[in-house]
Each structure stands twice: as structure tokens, then as C-alpha cells.
Amino acid sequence: VLSFTEGAPTADDVRRVLGLVGSETYLELFGIIAERRHAEVFRYVGRLMDQGYDLAEFYRGLADAFRSLLVTRLDGVEAAGVREDLRDAFAGAAERFAAGDLLRMLAQTAELDTDGRFRKSGQQRLLLELLLLRFSYLESTVTLEAVLAALGGGSAELPLGAGARVDEASARPVVRETPVPRLAAPVQPVAPPAQPAPTQTPERTGPLEPGEVKRAWRATVEAGDGVPAGTTLFLRSAPLAVAEGVLRVQLPAASPALDRLATPAARRPLENALARQLGCPITLEFVADGGSEGPEPSRITAESHRQDRLRRLTEEEPLLAAAVREWDLELVD
Template structure:
């Protein structure tokens, strides 16, 4: 018996024969019976869940000669032609082979003609996400307002590649993966029609390996039946498909619990020699940790959540209490995270071996990960209790004027403080008390006591106090340039006053008036007014006050007024007459300078 066309032979020919997708089947069947047909449909979902099959059944239900009805009769000439793919009014094209806009244009021309034998023209585009952007744009108007006798059905496994303009013009149905019970029931019906006896565990394993895809499950079934055995057994399924058995996972869990690294290596060698599917092996291993986790937490109540034979559940129920909750959770998480890494690794066997060894060493890794911060690199070395750490007296200050803080690691000996006699005599600034946990900032304080003047949190100068640090004013008349040079020559190490040379100063009696056309500079000068006042009194004499004034901004003239002023200027008129020129544009000066030409 040839199994080459097993999938095609048992392809469903009516809505009732399709496994799963109940809601989609009801909607399409109702639409075919009532004639409420949408201009376009979009079927999306993973491979092998019935998208193209339902599209063909829907086309038959729309055009059945015994219809309209909820189910096609599959007996009339139209239904038989659609089943054979010979109906002229039901066009099924491959989106991957017809990606260009020219293919869509020809399709649009054919849509304009009335159907020859059927009531509806049905255009089925498989893998429609392969169409180009230009092809999608060419379909927009046709999908929104096609002729009344045409409907489009687009099937895809990647709906995210569709433009939203296309999706909004379609009725979108999402096809779901089939549950394992539905797959088992479907495969069992196929085996009954083939008159082949099968072990329930073998059918369940094929359905589990199919991962919700009917076509994948049917292909695996045909692969196993090609062995030629009289019955379908679990051993045949594992031998043909290269799948690890339940006893393999029981041995693996036992080796992980006993930290038997040699046994894990031998088991992995056996799995690789059998040619097992590593992807399915990791999926099954993750399922084992999941079952152990549920049994550890829920006990016998978890039996209803596991789709396994009772004797296999009993085996896992014996292992579950042997592991801690953290071990099971970490093993489950590590197996899930490692699936893609193992399959995409340059050395899958080594990556899988590393995973198994890490699972066996998880108790040590968990102990290392649960160490408190500050214990150091060694996991076995416990940190000393905080109560045993007695506060040490304040050490002597360092040469830079700051006390040395406590050492970071408790294992290191405390640094020996310098004797007080070795410290250079420096005036210290009384700092406000800080929290004990704050680390001292390693910056140097100014040598002389000073009061810092800040603007927006940034210190730009220090207010000098009376003392030998003030420079002596130069002999001769007191002028503004001399005052600027006097301020810049301060020996106290303070930063210079901001842009003082850009301002203008004039001494009017006992008032030093500072002016600047820039409002920003005036604000900066006002922020440093205490410093300027002390410096002005040291330079000009006591009793001098400093005032910063912002000049009143002139009213800006419009361009029309400026142009009139330019035309009335005798120099401009003379230039016009001499060079035969004309005024094109007049721009106001900025800061007394003419504007340059803008690009």
C-alpha cells in the first residue's frame, strides 16, 4: 500500500469533516447558505491547520448546483470540478509565484468577466504575503469594491506582512492550532479507514510531535506507515521518527537528581546515536519539568492537567517530592530558554550537554545566586554579621582635608591612620553632618575660607573676605579697564567673573553702574553682585555700591519703515544714482553690526 498521497486522500471535502476551527466553519457555512458573501476574506494561521482546505470547501458551497446550502453536495459537476481543481471560475494561485504587479493586473481583468459555469468567481491566493507592495496596491480598489459575482480568499502564515490597507478591506479569520485531543481523534479516524490497528500511545506521540498541525501529523503518520508493519506501535514511531522514549527522560531526571554527570554523558551519547530530534527532545524535557513542578505543588490534583497515561504519571509523582521548588522552577526555565540556543548553536551536541550538566549542578548554582551582596566572589564564604562590626573611631584627616572612609570589603585590614603630628596645619571648613552611608567626595577644598556664590547650582566665583589675599589696587586713576584687570588678578584661585570685560562700567559718585545690551549677561552679573561689590570697594574705595542696569530695548522698526529711511538717506540716493542700483531688501542691524547674507 502506497502512502504517498495519504494527506491528499483524506483531505476534508465538507465543513463537518474539517478538524477544529469550529467558529470559522460556522461563519462560512452560514454565509454560503444565506448568500451574505464578503468581497474578500483573509485566512491566517500556522501551517497545516486548514486554511486552503476551508477555502476550497467554501468555494464549493457557494457554487454547488444543489445550493445554496450550508454544506456542498460533492456530487454535482461543479463540486467535482472544484475538488479536482478544474473549475474555470475557481482560480487558485500561488502568491510566491505571482508576486508581480503584472500578475495582479491580469487577475483584475479576468475579474471583470461574468462567471461561465458557477454563481461566483472565487479567487484563492495562497501564501498571499509574498505579493509585492505594488501588487498589494493594485489590489486595493478591487478588494474594496469588486463585482458582485467575485470574492477573494487570501491565505497566509504571516499576516503581519500584510499592509493594513489590505487587512481593513477583508474579513480576517485567525486559524488556531488544533488541540492534541482533536489531532488524536482525527488520526484515529484515518487509521480506522485504513484498517490499521494502532496503540493509543503511538497515536498520541504522533499528535504531540505534530504540534497542532494536521498536515504535519498526517505526514508523520504516512512516514511511520511506510514501514509496512501490520499495526502501529510506539516502538515503531520512536524508531522511525527518532524520538526519545519516556524511559530516557526518567533516567535523565534520576541522573539530574543524583548529580550523576557520568550517567548524563552516557545518556546523551545514547540519544545522539539514535538520531533523536533535538528540538522535540527539548520540548519533551520541558514538559517533564512542568509535570514535576505541578505535582510538587498540587499533588494528585495535578493529574488532571497532564495528558499522560496513569502509569507514567505515577513515575513522575515519585520524583516530584525529591526536588525543591526552586530547583524545579529553575530547571524548567533553563530548558525553555535553551531550546533556541541549542538548535541554532554551531555545536548543538555540546550545547545540549552543557544544559544537562547545568541542570545537575543547579543546587550549587542556586546557592551561589542566593548569596547576599557583599559576600565576595566565593560562594562558600559567609559574610560576617553586621552586629559583629563595631564602629571604629573617626580616623585622622588625610592631607587633602578629608577623612578616609571605611574600606569596602570587611576582610581587608583597616588602614592605619596617620599621626596627627604629621598632618600639615591647614584651616578646616566646618562641614554639615552627613549620613554614615554616604561616601566622601574626593575633591579638594579651597585653601582659604570662602563663601561660594552659586548660580543655578554652579559656583562661578568666591566672595573674598578681608585678609591678605586681596590684591592691592594699582596706583593711578581708577578706570573701568583697570577694574576688570583688578578682578582678573585675584590670587585666591576663584574663577573669573563671567564676561565682565563684555560689559560697560561707569562710576557715578558712589555708584558703579554696569550696563550691557544682553539681558542674559546682565542676569549673570546680578547673580555675582556680592562679589562685584566687595571687589569694587577694594578698588574704588569703601562705600561704593554696584548696580546693574539693562538698557531699554528700542522699538524695532518694520521693514517698510527701514526701507523708507534708506530711501531718504542722501548717501543711499547718491549710491543709487552712481551705480544705477535699487534697494531690494533692508535688514535691521544686530548688536550694531549689519547682518550677513543668509544662505
């Protein structure tokens, strides 16, 4: 200390050399927070850095300063243990804050260094500036009695004006509810629910082309419109035959689709969906393929699979069928 001072060292010289922060520095900060001078926070921290203060030391002293301010607010300046020459300054600073505000600021200060987060951080200045800015933007606590008195036209006034918070723990008034008589509303007649209009199938002229019917059938089955659950796989691969407004669908004898579509009522949703695709009514007929009484099915090979795909394509497209017959075309994967 002697090497850094001239003449007899003073207490200020010792604090400056050791990097200790005096109580006057914290009193200056309390004024900035109370007056909500947000931009001054950055200049204040900058002065700390320029004067060589250790921010970790400043942080430790900040918690002690807020504790002294809270004790002064609750129990008087004598119980806070501050220097005698600064008692009036601490008493004046404590009067500018509510006890709830000081408690919140002290709690936030203690939380900043949880698990040594502040001491180990490489951005101590940023963390400290954010903490002090939160204090300057902190909403003030107002007792519920003051709010009720101000709203009721009493003589009490809100201490810090608009933007204040209500501390409900300070007072919980009992609110008595007065029953309000209700007027009986005239009973309006309830209109009967509107009946859905019957589905109308657009009229169509001209005969149905087998290819068109088969395309409409596959589109209806893929969309699932009117198709019973669990039958899509059987209906998608079923052979079809069209004759005079009737679509005959051949299904395996053990197919569950035969049972689920056995009655006209069960077939009607599917017939209506197919009619919307075609633009004219059509009747569905489901027949079994004969089961085990017919010839034994042949083994499925790659060639038979290609021939079956080509047969289905030509059934849906008459022009394609004519081209296959004319030029002896084959399906290539």
C-alpha cells in the first residue's frame, strides 16, 4: 500500500489498492435504481472497470449492501451495522424502496452466483449489467390497501404511480357477494333441425365406357368413400365387368367383403360414391368366384404378373388396347 500512495495512507487508499468497494459506491447505485436511470447502469459499471475494481469483489459487497438496506427498512439503521457517518444516507436510500422490492433484489443477487456461475464466468461485466438493469426495471410493490383506497376515492395515494405491483400477501380483504336477481328470458321456440338434403347425382347422357367405370371404381376404392372397413384390399384387386348400368364385382368366396356388402342398404353408400364419380347412377353386384369348385389357380410368375397388369391397363384404356393388339406391345418394368 505504501508503494502506491504518497505520504500517510488513508482508508480510501487501502480500499483502492486492495480493490475493495466502499459503501458510497453502493449508495450511488441505489440512487440510479430508485430513479430508474437505465442508461446510467452502463456508465456506472464502466466507471467500476476504469477505477480497477474487481467485479467479483463488487458482487460480494453488493449482496451485503442490499442486506444492510433491507435491515434498515425493516428494523432501523442502528440494527444494520453501517458506518455512523453513512447512517443518514442508508436511511434515506431505504425509504425509497419497499421492503418487498429489496427482498426481491437481494434474492436475485444471491441467485446470480449459484454454483459459482458469476465467479467462473468470462462475461462478468455482461452478467452484472444485466442484473443491475433488471433492478432498474423492477416493478414496485404496493400494498392492496393503497390500491383499494386509490380506486375508492380515499386519501391514500399509490407510492410510485403506474406500473406498480400489488402485494396480495400484505392484505386480503373479505369480499361479500350480493346476489343479483336474474330476469327470466322469454322462451324462444326451438326450430327443428334442418334435414340434410338428399344426395343428387348429376345427370349424364350416353352409355358408360368400361374403362371409365373401372377408373372411377379404383378412385372410389382408394378414397375409401363408402367402402366398409377391412374390404379395401379385396375390392381394389377384384375383377370387374360392366353391363347395362350394372357393375359386377367378382370376389373370393371367403372374402369378408361379400358378407359386409350383401344387402342393398350396405351397398348404397358405395353405389352413391361411385355414382358421384361417374355422374350417373349405377348398381353394384357382388358375386363369388366359385371358391374351390373352379380350376386350381396357376402359380404367379413375373410373366403372369406383367400380363395381368397389361390386361388391367388395356381394360381401362380402349385406345391402349387397340395399340397393343395392332403392334403386339409388351409391358416393360
